[in-house]
Amino acid sequence: MNELRLAMAACGLSQREAAALLEVRLDTVAKAMTGRSRTPSGWLADLRELNRRQQRAAEQAFQLWREAGEPKDIELGIASDDYEAMQLGWPCVGAQMAVFRMLWERLPADVRIAIVPRGSTMATAAAADAHE
DSSP states (O other), rough: HHHHHHHHHHHHHHHHHHHHHTSSSHHHHHHHHSSSSSOOOOHHHHHHHHHHHHHHHHHHHHHHHHHHTSEEEEEEEOOHHHHHHHHHSSSSSSHHHHHHHHHHSOOTTTOOOEETTSSSSSHHHHHHHHOO
């Protein structure tokens, strides 16, 4: 596994999603992932920055969970598509899902998470309204 593949996996990006984020062709990413071409350092810097933003978002969500009294059941509203994810500041749904994974890693094992379409429940609708 090379560093590009590792960084993409950490950020929750497919090859297509990474190519869109990095504004390059899909085959360019594929060649770098297989080692047929060198990964530009700027790509890795962009992916590190995305990963840092994801970590900050997961930490903020964890703090909100604590402030809410550490409930045992929580709902997370997932974007319905990449366009909606972009409206939320993520390059794609996979990147938003990576934030949810990071939050899941921080939460105690007895906390149950329901991932639902954003705005489909009262809780996620209220969160969506607060975000806009």
